[in-house]
Amino acid sequence: MGVTPDLWMQVHDLIETYGRLLDADLLEDWVELFVEECHYEIVSRENQSQQLPLSLMLCDNKDMLRDRIFSLRQANIYNIHSDCHVIGLVRAAQTDAAPISATASYSLYQSTQEGESRLFSVGRYYLDLVADPDGLRIARQIVVVDTGAIPTLLATPI
């Protein structure tokens, strides 16, 4: 089923905000795009296509997402970089079974402090969204990465 132009705009706005917050390193604000009972998972296409349940990152509630970001800030050492998300092919749908869902493709480039950029990851977002007084929020997101051979390491969310 199609969506109204207004809802399509809201979905687009959410996805734009999503990429912008990550690229601006506003990770704590990014977490607030999720509802409390959320599910955020990064899984390789290799595992998904074989129906293997292992993911690369799995947060099945918002506290786990908060802990991830907190750990990045406080404890983890990772390659110093900036992110640039290029997100497109956004599609939104609404059915009786799933109130609002959306898919999008992304490319994620990473750049070093010296300005050397590389394509870090490509893949797709699969989103279940809910309407909140403040706008749409993410209830469930599966990131399926085609780039399953993670270059160096995966610290900041995709």
Added chain:
Amino acid sequence: MNGAALAAPHYRFPAADCSRIPYGMYLDADIYALEQIRIFHGPVWNFLALEAEIPNPGDFRVVAVGDTPVIVDRARDGSIHAMVNRCAHRGSIVQRALHGNCKVHTCCYHQWSFDLTGRLVGVPFQKGVNGHGGLPADFDKSCHGLQRLRIATLKGVIFGTFADDTPPLEEFLGPLFVRQVERLFHKPIRILGYQRQRIFGNWKLYTDNLRDPNHGGLLHMFQITFGIARLSGTGGARMDDDGKHNLSWAAQGGRADDDTATEGYDETGRGDMNITLRDPSLLRYYKEFPDTLTLAISSLFPASALQQIGNTLAVRQIRTRSANEFEIVSTFFGYEDDDAAMARHRLRKANLAGPAGLVSMEDGEAVELVHRAIVRDADQHSVVEFGGRGPIKDQENLISDVPMRGFWLHYCKLMGITPGAASWA
């Protein structure tokens, strides 16, 4: 093949106990080429795959030994075979799929086909057409199979070797590591999935890392920051008689909560160490082995590791790509009789390990930091003295990198290097 024809540069190991490693050993393309012959194709058992990955006749997976592509499969009679994934005709990759089930492996280039044991069974137009073309009448298909590896299995773990003189698997592993394999694979497993990580550095920087318990509580600060483990905790390193394999271990009931637990961290400049997680359920360990070990990482010479991090179980295979790049392929597993809660716990706890691991992500960065900085000075060397110099001994603490020296002494033996001597053998 003994690699004698390869004239590798002779970097000097100034210390007979391998307490100095010349940087050139991590950088040089000729050293890398020699390693492929003397180490990966040498008298070692390379981890290949798990039997649970190829449960049915015809099942196969494509893996690698060093940088040699290898097919592991199960034949009609249930027997397991491993062969180089390279057509005996013109050297093409034969099996292009990463995994699957097939009756024969067929090369797409000229349609030569090989049975599941690697024998050449089909050559289209072998006799030509109407007496013209085709292969010579005396062409013997039995001489043109895929190059086979000898395999050996232990508790469903498949190892392969290229060398005729490799000692039996259990002798190669030694009793301690036979027990570690038996411990992790004491009942039927279920494959949970794979993780891959591409690191732009030399593969031996990673095998060093695996044998350096000292970095665990200093580089990987997740467990320290959240008060789960400290370097002062109960743990250590045990090796086989050669010192080539290493078990890094930590046990429950350690000293992490003592007043002295943060002693030694004063000079690190790291922040508050008593922060708590909002959802600590991730860290829970459900005891499932008869011992007290909560961490047991068996690094097997040359390039694999069996991993227990709490309830996260995996096998890691290091696949070399050049002197400057390698891939870590991790196969995560649980047990067939895991209940739903345990299955979920293992998947959540996998957050700790792998390329995005809260505990382990730093390894990729550390390897690349070293590889970038040593690029110019092949004759300078790293310093390996934590836990002391001289003979290789088991360590009953975590402030040690002695197992690194164990790896290098065995590596040098296979490479024909005499550490401390003026030149190579």
